[in-house]
Amino acid sequence: MTTENTISINGNGFSFKPGDTILDVARKHDIDIPTLCHLKGATPTGACRMCVVEVEGARTLLASCATPAAANMVVETESPKVVETRKMLLQLLLASGNHNCAISGSAGSDWTAFQLKVHKDDGSDELCPVWGDCHLQELAYRYQVSGEAFDSTEVSYPMETVNPFIVRDFSRCILCGRCVQACNDVQVNNAINFGYRGAPTKIVAAEDKPLKDSDCVFCGECVQACPVGALVEKDARYAVRPWETTKVRTTCTYCGVGCQVHLHIQGGKVVKVTGVEDLSPNFGSLCVKGRFGFDFIHSPERLKAPLIKKNGQFREATWDEALDLVADKLGSIKDAHGADSIGVLTSARVTNEENYIANKFTRAVLKTNNIDHCARL
Amino acid sequence: MTNTIGCIEKADVILVTGSNTTENHPVLSSYVKRAVKFRGTKVIVVDPRRIKMSRFADIYLRQNLGSDVAWLNGMMNVIIAEGLHDQNFVESRTEGFEELKKTVEKYTPEYVEEISGIPAEKLVEAARLYANAKAASILYCMGITQHSHGTDNVKSLANLAMLCGHMGIEGGGVNPLRGQNNVQGACDMGGLPNVYPAYQPVTDPAIAKKFEDAWGVTGLSTNLGLKVTDMIPKAHDGELKALYIIGENPLVSDPDLNHAEKSIKNLDFLVVQDIFMTETAELADVVLPAKCFAEKDGTFSNTERRVQRVRTAVEPPGDVWDDWKITCEIGTRMGLPMAYADSEAVFEELRTVTPSYAGITYDRIDQVGIPWPCLNVEHPGTPILHRDQFTRGKGLFHAIDYTPPKEQADDEFPLYLTTGRLLYQYHTGSMTMKTAGLNDRAPECIVEISPADAATYELEDGEKVEVASRRGNINATVQISTTAVTGTVFIPFHFAEAAANKLTNAALDPVSGIPEYKVCAVKLSKAA
Numbered sequence: 049m050t051t052e053n054t055i056s057i058n059g060n061g062f063s064f065k066p067g068d069t070i071l072d073v074a075r076k077h078d079i080d081i082p083t084l085c086h087l088k089g090a091t092p093t094g095a096c097r098m099c100v101v102e103v104e105g106a107r108t109l110l111a112s113c114a115t116p117a118a119a120n121m122v123v124e125t126e127s128p129k130v131v132e133t134r135k136m137l138l139q140l141l142l143a144s145g146n147h148n149c150a151i152s153g154s155a156g157s158d159w160t161a162f163q164l165k166v167h168k169d170d171g172s173d174e175l176c177p178v179w180g181d182c183h184l185q186e187l188a189y190r191y192q193v194s195g196e197a198f199d200s201t202e203v204s205y206p207m208e209t210v211n212p213f214i215v216r217d218f219s220r221c222i223l224c225g226r227c228v229q230a231c232n233d234v235q236v237n238n239a240i241n242f243g244y245r246g247a248p249t250k251i252v253a254a255e256d257k258p259l260k261d262s263d264c265v266f267c268g269e270c271v272q273a274c275p276v277g278a279l280v281e282k283d284a285r286y287a288v289r290p291w292e293t294t295k296v297r298t299t300c301t302y303c304g305v306g307c308q309v310h311l312h313i314q315g316g317k318v319v320k321v322t323g324v325e326d327l328s329p330n331f332g333s334l335c336v337k338g339r340f341g342f343d344f345i346h347s348p349e350r351l352k353a354p355l356i357k358k359n360g361q362f363r364e365a366t367w368d369e370a371l372d373l374v375a376d377k378l379g380s381i382k383d384a385h386g387a388d389s390i391g392v393l394t395s396a397r398v399t400n401e402e403n404y405i406a407n408k409f410t411r412a413v414l415k416t417n418n419i420d421h422c423a424r425l
Numbered sequence: 426m427t428n429t430i431g432c433i434e435k436a437d438v439i440l441v442t443g444s445n446t447t448e449n450h451p452v453l454s455s456y457v458k459r460a461v462k463f464r465g466t467k468v469i470v471v472d473p474r475r476i477k478m479s480r481f482a483d484i485y486l487r488q489n490l491g492s493d494v495a496w497l498n499g500m501m502n503v504i505i506a507e508g509l510h511d512q513n514f515v516e517s518r519t520e521g522f523e524e525l526k527k528t529v530e531k532y533t534p535e536y537v538e539e540i541s542g543i544p545a546e547k548l549v550e551a552a553r554l555y556a557n558a559k560a561a562s563i564l565y566c567m568g569i570t571q572h573s574h575g576t577d578n579v580k581s582l583a584n585l586a587m588l589c590g591h592m593g594i595e596g597g598g599v600n601p602l603r604g605q606n607n608v609q610g611a612c613d614m615g616g617l618p619n620v621y622p623a624y625q626p627v628t629d630p631a632i633a634k635k636f637e638d639a640w641g642v643t644g645l646s647t648n649l650g651l652k653v654t655d656m657i658p659k660a661h662d663g664e665l666k667a668l669y670i671i672g673e674n675p676l677v678s679d680p681d682l683n684h685a686e687k688s689i690k691n692l693d694f695l696v697v698q699d700i701f702m703t704e705t706a707e708l709a710d711v712v713l714p715a716k717c718f719a720e721k722d723g724t725f726s727n728t729e730r731r732v733q734r735v736r737t738a739v740e741p742p743g744d745v746w747d748d749w750k751i752t753c754e755i756g757t758r759m760g761l762p763m764a765y766a767d768s769e770a771v772f773e774e775l776r777t778v779t780p781s782y783a784g785i786t787y788d789r790i791d792q793v794g795i796p797w798p799c800l801n802v803e804h805p806g807t808p809i810l811h812r813d814q815f816t817r818g819k820g821l822f823h824a825i826d827y828t829p830p831k832e833q834a835d836d837e838f839p840l841y842l843t844t845g846r847l848l849y850q851y852h853t854g855s856m857t858m859k860t861a862g863l864n865d866r867a868p869e870c871i872v873e874i875s876p877a878d879a880a881t882y883e884l885e886d887g888e889k890v891e892v893a894s895r896r897g898n899i900n901a902t903v904q905i906s907t908t909a910v911t912g913t914v915f916i917p918f919h920f921a922e923a924a925a926n927k928l929t930n931a932a933l934d935p936v937s938g939i940p941e942y943k944v945c946a947v948k949l950s951k952a953a
Contacts, residue, residue, distance in 0.1 A: 349702070357709065413760070
């Protein structure tokens with residue numbers, strides 16, 4: 049195939065639109081080119097080089113996320129040279145920090161010593177907090193590599209745990225920059241960026257201050273973007289494991305934007321919230337309330353049974369008792385003072401179905417139009 | 426919103442007024458910020474506080490509290506005088522232009538400067554920027570509506586958008602940002618004293634007949650009902666005897682709380698249905714426990730009118746019920762059988778009497794919600810309203826004069842107070858205050874004050890201060906901030922123990938019945 053807008057990937061011809069990158073074309077046709085730093089919706093940086101491909105006639109491997117598709121380009125995504133490069137990149141990354149998944153140690157070197165060192169750094173004897181939910185781990189399995197090919201690098205920055213929401217574990221950061229893009233290009237909160245240069249490079253907030261003393265608003269976009277265990281929700285760290293959770297998609301209960309959320313359920317409880325990617329209105333983004341403000345669901349202060357007040361004190365009642373009392377009282381007030389002596393406040397917090405029923409109840413049962421809600425307040 | 430959230434990124438100019446978007450609609454604010462960063466979109470912020478969004482703005486205008494009609498008339502004065510309005514749109518799509526033109530004539534930038542404090546040349550600059558845009562979007566929130574003349578403010582925004590033809594197009598529109606997950610839906614579903622679902626007027630006998638037939642009842646009232654802000658005084662006067670409150674906490678959210686509390690205590694019978702023992706529930710005769718959003722099925726309608734699914738994720742904490750089921754059980758006991766298998770059965774009924782929802786089904790919105798109106802099951806929904814014509818046909822300009830807010834600062838109460846929300850708390854706090862981390866970030870009631878005012882009143886950051894108005898007083902912690910503009914302090918209304926609404930003025934907008942939360946006069950003194 050040699051038409052104007054055709055590219056060959058792994059021997060198959062695909063058409064493309066001007067502006068498409070090699071990665072775009074591949075993804076559109078379910079060809080799986082691995083990426084680490086690539087963040088949908090943000091400008092590709094080509095920083096991690098994981099998405100390199102071999103292009104006929106090119107002197108070096110090219111980052112597919114940053115290389116525009118061109119007419120008659122011939123691309124191989126898993127050639128021996130590509131695979132060899134990816135393996136080396138992964139080995140370097142695995143050796144660069146506390147990546148204590150089962151991958152490390154599989155080459156037969158000192159597994160125990162490494163684990164003990166990481167446990168000491170973590171203050172925990174668990175495996176990595178994102179075990180099973182880590183892009184680096186996935187790729188290490190896919191390419192069958194471990195971290196022993198290179199000497200492990202010293203971890204130079206301590207963990208940051210001084211804010212209530214996010215743990216920043218620099219020992220697991222691979223400096224892919226997804227969090228920086230999530231913060232600067234998606235949420236545009238401009239709170240974090242690359243700091244220092246060369247080997248000491250670190251993702252910093254303000255002048256390397258803790259997040260809580262920076263412009264960070266704890267939206268958690270960076271946590272959702274982090275492909276490894278460097279940024280983890282504080283409460284979910286170690287406590288929430290993907291193989292023990294299920295996800296239910298619903299709509300956020302706070303403001304009127306209506307963000308689509310996944311509630312992560314473990315042991316019958318909501319333990320974590322993430323934004324639903326790729327769909328309007330929020331395309332994965334959330335704010336601090338939507339992502340972290342879910343404790344009220346399982347608060348011990350939730351009302352658990354109907355209550356009736358007697359002599360100024362509440363006592364628990366059965367549903368029948370409470371409902372009979374309400375129906376009886378409203379009925380007798382209606383009879384004595386007329387329907388318009390009763391009002392109903394429905395709620396901007398409950399569903400359409402529930403508002404519809406409140407509207408029907410007020411008008412068809414009470415026979416008044418005295419119904420309103422807090423839209424005005 | 427007349428347009429969608431996604432549409433915001435297609436605007437060339439965005440006018441943000443009376444909306445602290447980055448704190449109250451953070452995810453939506455990212456659309457504005459991205460437009461600025463990646464598309465070079467120009468932003469005009471008009472707000473009494475130097476809010477974070479002003480950092481992204483090309484023009485920041487600080488208006489005196491309650492002077493919105495004046496500066497909007499001023500912008501229109503400039504636009505008409507310079508011939509920048511969309512004559513085509515005005516001729517073909519609107520009526521009432523001559524009256525508008527006559528009214529705004531006296532609102533010269535210099536005159537407006539006297540009222541609003543906005544420098545004349547900055548107003549001219551903003552007017553030109555907005556008018557010359559190919560598509561300009563207006564985003565507004567409670568800073569526009571919570572005034573004794575809030576309806577006038579909203580109409581003035583609509584005037585401006587129509588004048589420049591920024592209606593019915595991509596990237597344009599007049600876009601109110603809804604502050605609660607389902608305010609839109611509560612209004613759509615007839616949770617209002619004057620309309621049935623889909624805004625069908627209660628005063629129209631034909632509509633009443635339609636609902637009598639649909640519900641199998643007779644004798645539906647064709648009298649206008651009471652607004653919440655009428656119910657409270659009527660309770661105070663003994664005319665309203667009983668209230669059934671579902672998921673609301675008026676004892677923190679109502680204006681002039683001392684008066685509201687007295688009124689509610691005066692009721693013969695109060696039922697509160699909620700997920701927590703709120704300040705309001707404490708006063709109830711019967712409290713009915715309801716499921717929270719994570720425990721129920723249904724739909725919410727977001728600020729862009731998109732009807733989206735809510736799904737059961739976890740079991741409720743005890744023997745608590747769906748709100749609809751509780752209400753149905755009361756209705757059934759009072760003589761009208763109201764039985765539904767599940768929330769979908771309720772939805773199937775409501776869409777038969779709600780024309781704008783008629784084409785929406787749970788199946789259709791399983792993956793992506795549909796913005797109403799959606800008239801039948803083939804209809805794709807309506808992302809942009811008023812494309813070819815307005816609801817009434819031609820768009821009507823309202824010629825409106827500026828009237829000052831009901832309360833002015835004076836010698837005794839020399840500072841202005843405006844109220845609102847913080848990023849880390851939500852409304853009356855009954856949900857957010859259960860998360861330790863959010864309380865860590867926003868632990869207590871603050872009064873945000875400019876460095877100059879702090880110096881005048883000799884206040885230190887972090888010290889307690891008493892804030893008093895004609896109606897009440899509270900203690901709050903001083904937060905000196907350059908967000909505050911000298912002469913005006915800000916207090917969030919989340920905190921029951923220092924409820925800003927003990928201070929606020931219950932003066933109402935005559936049309937909407939919205940209280941003037943955004944303007945009242947206060948004084949500060951060192952807390953005892």
